[in-house]
Amino acid sequence: MKKRRIHCPVMVEALMDWYDSHPRDLPWRKNRNPYWVWVSEIMAQQTRIQAVRPYFLRWMERFPTLEALANASEEDVLKLWQGLGYYARARHLHEAAYLVLEKHDGQIPHSYKQLQTLPGVGDYTAAAIASLAFGEREPALDGNALRVYSRLWQIEEKTESARMRANIRERALTVMPAERPGAWNEAVMDLGAEVCLPRTPHCSICPIVRHCKAFGTGNPGRLPLHRAQTEPRLAPVAVGILEQAENQYLMRRRPRQGLLGGLWEFPTVEIEPNQSLKQSLESLFAMLGFSVQIGVEEHRLVAGFSHLIWDMSVHRVYLKAGFDSAKNSLRWVSPPEWEKLAMGQPHRQIAAWLTPPPLFPDTDCSYNVNRHESRLHFS
Numbered sequence: 001m002k003k004r005r006i007h008c009p010v011m012v013e014a015l016m017d018w019y020d021s022h023p024r025d026l027p028w029r030k031n032r033n034p035y036w037v038w039v040s041e042i043m044a045q046q047t048r049i050q051a052v053r054p055y056f057l058r059w060m061e062r063f064p065t066l067e068a069l070a071n072a073s074e075e076d077v078l079k080l081w082q083g084l085g086y087y088a089r090a091r092h093l094h095e096a097a098y099l100v101l102e103k104h105d106g107q108i109p110h111s112y113k114q115l116q117t118l119p120g121v122g123d124y125t126a127a128a129i130a131s132l133a134f135g136e137r138e139p140a141l142d143g144n145a146l147r148v149y150s151r152l153w154q155i156e157e158k159t160e161s162a163r164m165r166a167n168i169r170e171r172a173l174t175v176m177p178a179e180r181p182g183a184w185n186e187a188v189m190d191l192g193a194e195v196c197l198p199r200t201p202h203c204s205i206c207p208i209v210r211h212c213k214a215f216g217t218g219n220p221g222r223l224p225l226h227r228a229q230t231e232p233r234l235a236p237v238a239v240g241i242l243e244q245a246e247n248q249y250l251m252r253r254r255p256r257q258g259l260l261g262g263l264w265e266f267p268t269v270e271i272e273p274n275q276s277l278k279q280s281l282e283s284l285f286a287m288l289g290f291s292v293q294i295g296v297e298e299h300r301l302v303a304g305f306s307h308l309i310w311d312m313s314v315h316r317v318y319l320k321a322g323f324d325s326a327k328n329s330l331r332w333v334s335p336p337e338w339e340k341l342a343m344g345q346p347h348r349q350i351a352a353w354l355t356p357p358p359l360f361p362d363t364d365c366s367y368n369v370n371r372h373e374s375r376l377h378f379s
């Protein structure tokens with residue numbers, strides 16, 4: 001068979017040498033088993049590597065195999081993911097594990113194309129698993145890789161454009177070594193994470209500086225180009241705290257789809273422009289089977305997501321009548337039990353406010369009892 005010709009072998013060798021001599025000590029790199037690669041790649045999306053490390057270790061202790069994950073309850077999966085954000089990733093991983101067990105005889109699909117049929121596995125994740133675990137030549141184009149490639153070849157197109165990604169994929173295939181495609185992908189990603197940084201690339205220590213077109217322009221930090229970002233929408237949100245005897249608080253499980261999907265919360269509603277806060281909370285509780293009276297605002301916090309900012313006004317609500325015990329998305333929960341439920345950051349913070357001293361010492365948001373106001377931001 002004819003051997004594939006690799007373009008720019010000097011550049012390829014320089015980057016691979018750098019990668020081999022600067023290994024990142026990441027727990028998931030100790031094992032190239034497809035399940036490890038898959039979990040680590042999903043966890044690392046939109047998340048700092050240092051934040052992923054403890055979650056990955058805990059995950060592998062609790063769900064060491066794909067079977068263990070497939071057989072776990074969604075509640076357990078979300079609880080373990082708590083704090084990592086973007087909870088749809090955990091739900092998809094769980095669904096996909098079940099699918100692999102049922103439809104693929106427990107074997108994770110080997111090819112880039114087949115991998116993309118699994119829930120939550122897009123272009124990037126499929127390419128990463130296919131190249132790292134199965135040795136397929138497929139460029140994994142995450143934000144770091146796109147930045148490195150667009151600077152290396154000085155590509156003046158916005159990274160969000162499908163044409164630009166197709167162009168980069170095609171060019172990356174011309175330099176990707178056939179023997180170690182996974183190592184090449186990791187080398188490019190590592191260079192983006194440690195040297196070719198977004199604002200200030202460290203070109204003086206870059207192993208491929210001699211080949212970099214953007215470096216030649218004198219302003220490599222200008223690339224890559226991005227579409228203008230839209231400002232996150234500010235949404236007023238009301239939260240109702242309904243307490244009954246013996247320190248029991250009403251909690252609701254959010255719908256599986258959408259923001260903080262499947263997590264537990266104190267009943268929360270976004271206030272529609274044509275409604276008052278009181279009307280919104282009353283309607284929410286009526287829908288849950290309760291007739292309530294709304295108290296004054298007792299706490300306020302701001303929670304930021306990638307596309308949305310919640311301005312949250314927290315009120316006690318008082319029961320007038322009713323409880324539809326048939327709703328299995330509702331539960332009366334006492335403070336010690338909160339720790340067992342998977343909750344998003346804003347509601348964990350409200351739980352901490354309700355029960356000083358905080359039950360959640362790992363919560364990275366501070367609150368001030370006197371001001372009754374707190375702020376947190378996460379994506």
Ligand code: SF4
Binds near residue numbers: 151195196203
């Ligand atoms: Fe990035 Fe600079 Fe290296 Fe070019 S020379 S790839 S801009 S770090």
